[in-house]
Amino acid sequence: MRTVAGPIETRHDRRDGASVAVRGRRRPPWSQIVGTALILGWTLPPFLYLVVLSVKPERLIAVRSALLFWPTFERYRELVITNLGLPIWNSLLTSITGALITVALASLAAVTFSYLDFRGKAALFLIMLLPRMFPPVTTLIPIHLAMKTFGLIDTRTGLILLFGAFQIPLAIWVMRTALAEVPRELAESAALDGASLPVIVARVVLPMAGPGLLAAFILAFIFNWNEFLFPLILTSFHAKTGSVAITSFSGGYKQLPWGPLAVLGVVMTMPVILFILAFRAALVRGFTAGALKG
Amino acid sequence: MRWATLGRGRLYFLLLTLPAVLYVMAWRIAPALYTIWLSFTQYNIIYDPGPQWNHLENYRRLLHDSGLVQALRLSAIFALAATAIELVIGVGAAAFFDSDPPGRNLLLGLFLLPMVMAPVVVGTVWSALFDPTVGPVMYLFEVLKAPEFQWLASPLTAFLGLIVADAWEWTPLAALLLFAAMQAIPREQHEAARVDGASSFQLFWRVILPQITGMLVVAGGLRLMDAFLELDKVFVMTGGGPGTSTQLVSYYVYKQAFQAYELGYASTVITGLLALLTVMFAFYLRRYSRMLRSAAS
Numbered sequence: 001m002r003t004v005a006g007p008i009e010t011r012h013d014r015r016d017g018a019s020v021a022v023r024g025r026r027r028p029p030w031s032q033i034v035g036t037a038l039i040l041g042w043t044l045p046p047f048l049y050l051v052v053l054s055v056k057p058e059r060l061i062a063v064r065s066a067l068l069f070w071p072t073f074e075r076y077r078e079l080v081i082t083n084l085g086l087p088i089w090n091s092l093l094t095s096i097t098g099a100l101i102t103v104a105l106a107s108l109a110a111v112t113f114s115y116l117d118f119r120g121k122a123a124l125f126l127i128m129l130l131p132r133m134f135p136p137v138t139t140l141i142p143i144h145l146a147m148k149t150f151g152l153i154d155t156r157t158g159l160i161l162l163f164g165a166f167q168i169p170l171a172i173w174v175m176r177t178a179l180a181e182v183p184r185e186l187a188e189s190a191a192l193d194g195a196s197l198p199v200i201v202a203r204v205v206l207p208m209a210g211p212g213l214l215a216a217f218i219l220a221f222i223f224n225w226n227e228f229l230f231p232l233i234l235t236s237f238h239a240k241t242g243s244v245a246i247t248s249f250s251g252g253y254k255q256l257p258w259g260p261l262a263v264l265g266v267v268m269t270m271p272v273i274l275f276i277l278a279f280r281a282a283l284v285r286g287f288t289a290g291a292l293k294g
Numbered sequence: 295m296r297w298a299t300l301g302r303g304r305l306y307f308l309l310l311t312l313p314a315v316l317y318v319m320a321w322r323i324a325p326a327l328y329t330i331w332l333s334f335t336q337y338n339i340i341y342d343p344g345p346q347w348n349h350l351e352n353y354r355r356l357l358h359d360s361g362l363v364q365a366l367r368l369s370a371i372f373a374l375a376a377t378a379i380e381l382v383i384g385v386g387a388a389a390f391f392d393s394d395p396p397g398r399n400l401l402l403g404l405f406l407l408p409m410v411m412a413p414v415v416v417g418t419v420w421s422a423l424f425d426p427t428v429g430p431v432m433y434l435f436e437v438l439k440a441p442e443f444q445w446l447a448s449p450l451t452a453f454l455g456l457i458v459a460d461a462w463e464w465t466p467l468a469a470l471l472l473f474a475a476m477q478a479i480p481r482e483q484h485e486a487a488r489v490d491g492a493s494s495f496q497l498f499w500r501v502i503l504p505q506i507t508g509m510l511v512v513a514g515g516l517r518l519m520d521a522f523l524e525l526d527k528v529f530v531m532t533g534g535g536p537g538t539s540t541q542l543v544s545y546y547v548y549k550q551a552f553q554a555y556e557l558g559y560a561s562t563v564i565t566g567l568l569a570l571l572t573v574m575f576a577f578y579l580r581r582y583s584r585m586l587r588s589a590a591s
Contacts, residue, residue, distance in 0.1 A: 031494075035390035036401060042383075043405050046419045046462060049430065053422055064433040109314035112307050128315065131322035135523050135571070137544055138564055141332060141557050142325035165321035168314055197306045226412040228526045233552055243414040247530055256421075258428045265418045269411045276410060280403040283410065284470065 047269070054262035061258055075263045084260060087245035088267055091225055094156055094241065098163025099220035103213055105164070106171030111201055113172065114179040115187070129169050136166075136229065144233050156239045162230060167220040174219065174285075178212020179205065215282035218275055222283075225271060242268045333565040337558035345558060352562035362563060364538065365546040372453070372542055373521035376460040377514055383461065384468030384513065385506075389498060391469070392476040402473075409466045417530030420459040421446065424531075449539035452532045456540055459527050464520075468513045475509035476502060511582045519571065543567065 053061070055071035079085055113125055143162065152158030182205055190204045206213070231241040240248070242264065249261050276283060333352060335345035356362065387405070391398055408416060424445040426432045432445060446452045479502060487497045525544035528534060534541035534549070541549075547567070551560035 032390070032393060032395040035393070036395055036397075039387060039390065039401055039405055042462075042465075043407055046423060047407065047411075050415075050419050050422055053428060062427045064428065064430060105314040105317055108310040112311040116307050124311075124315065127323070128318055131318060131326075134326060134568055135519075137523060137525075137547060138329050138568055139322060139325035140329075140547075141551055141561055141564075142328040143321070145557075146325070162321065165317050168318050169322075172314065201310070222410060226414075228412070228414050228529070229548075232529075243412050246414050246418055256425070258422060258425070261418060262422065265415045268415050269407075272410050272412075273407070276403050276406060280399065280406075283406065284402070 050262050050265050053258055054266045056259070058259060075259050076267075079260070079263055079267065084245065084264060087240045087242045088264075090156060090159075090235075090239055091242040091268075094159040094163055094239070095221050095224035097160045098224045099167070099217050101160070101164030102167045102171050102220040103217045106168045106216060107175045107206060107209070107213060108201075109168075110172045110175035110179055111205060114176050115205075128172055131169055140229065140233065143230065147234055152234075154235045154237060154239050158234055159231060159239055159241070162234070163220075163224040163227070166227070167223050170223070171216040171220055174216045175209065175212050178209045178215070181212075182208040211282070215279070215285065218279055218282060222272060222275065225268075329561045330565050332558055332561035335558045335561075337556075337561075339555045339557055348558075352559050353566075355559060356562055356566055359563075361538065361541075362543070362546060365541050365543040368453070368539075368541065369522050369524070369543040372457060372460070372524065373518050376457050376464070376521045377517040379457070379461040380465045380468045380517055381510060381514055383465045384472055385503075385510075387465065387469035388472035388476055388506075389502070391473045392502075402470075405469065406466050408463045413463065413526035414530050416459055416463045417527040420455060420462070420527075421531050424455050446532055447536050449536055452536065452540050456524075456527055456531060459531065460521060460524065463527075464517055468517065471509055471513040471516075472506055475506040479505050515578050515582075519575070522571075523567075 052067070054075060055073060056066075057069060057072045060066045060069055079088070109128070113121065147153050147158050147162075150158075152161070186204050186208065187200050190200045195204070226243065227241075228243045228247075231239075231244045232247070235241065235244060246261065246264050246268065249256055332345055334347060334349070336342060336348040336351065337345040391402060395401065423429045424431050426442075426444055429445075432442070436442065443451070446455055483501055484497065487501050492500065523544045524542055525548065528540060528542050528545045529548075532540040534545045543563075547560055547563050550556050550563060
């Protein structure tokens, strides 16, 4: 009977804030405890195993029963000094710069889309969103040829130019919803006070959409950081990104160097974990938007 | 603001929008069109100086390509199996989050980790788990005295391994979308069902599930499309092998273009794929458009 009555009480209690504290102290029903355990058991162990591998001493790494050992951080130190540091640095540099370009271009375009009515607006908006509908593999070969023509193969400049473009549609989408929340009266009163259009956009509209800008930046960064196919075909050594470096280990059936591989995997996941912890709400909104508008 | 009343402001707005539009055109739309043109040419980057028009030769080859047929079939099976698992587990997880457990938001954040981390890292994680020398899965087999084999080096288990990895990576997305749909159901309906004496199971089956079918179709369609074109995990975990037993269609395209250097024919495969996806997408929209509209509202 208790489990049946429980949810009704909580739904009801939530409305009057006074009893929230009472609800917090109540023991959750067993089904929620089991559910929490299942969720954690599904999500964490695979990744944690990689973390364990990354700090497992080399002589124990093939001893699968050894789960308790003194962790070694030697490999993380090595990552910084050996040639594996370069791909991570490349990834950081290209992802951040690319995301900045994306946000800059997309936010300006989003201002037009959200503040201005003109003929053909819907069509133009559709054209901007169209690339999301066809898979990235459709652009693979021409982009490869173009980069070769311009001598941008295996350069960070080439990757940055490309990363700047990829997430523009998503960023416009995110920015448009953010701009819709900025009160129109602000822009209008600034215009009445005699502010010119550039000043209104730069000083009034965009600062108000700060959270949207941040969300667009984070999403663009993560998608760039995770991108694999294009860095794979466009880079080989100097501009190789982290995700390409991971795959360059796996060569056929020979024994893989699991230690460095695990370290690279963990390092590649660190910024993502940071962003999840800091900006979960923005991420959830962005990923669902990114998924739904396709 | 209206275009007609802007006067000199028009130029300014044009300047705001143009860079983004041109950028997207240059990097996304023009290349896609160029791919379609390339699909009518003979262009092997090693032998041919440039793309040469060869009528419909590539398309004739496309129709007799048994490797492609096999890749398409594998991709279809992969997409269907992975999506089915993701939706089933996703519904369960969404229902759990909808019951408002303590620490829900933190838990939701953790749950999202697999889908936000890089796909190649997901591939690495599961390669490690299935690896015969360092992985726990094969260790478990050994402890249980089961016959030993190489998980990612046998055709069937390698394919299963890919499906498991994909389910792990993308179940959170399905759960997230379904959770949003469940949250949109007015709480009064839960209460009314409870008052009428419905069990948790009946509440889910009779009240919640009918109202999230729209989102199930959306999430399922989304995952089918994406999983059909899966490449990253194939690359890391199996490399299409053993043999061609896990060679999904994107990997087939990759091999044609960047290992056989047949850029012309690879473009043809891509164009054919695009046409196939468009047709499927059109059918999907026609069949489910009413459901989709109800999910969007």
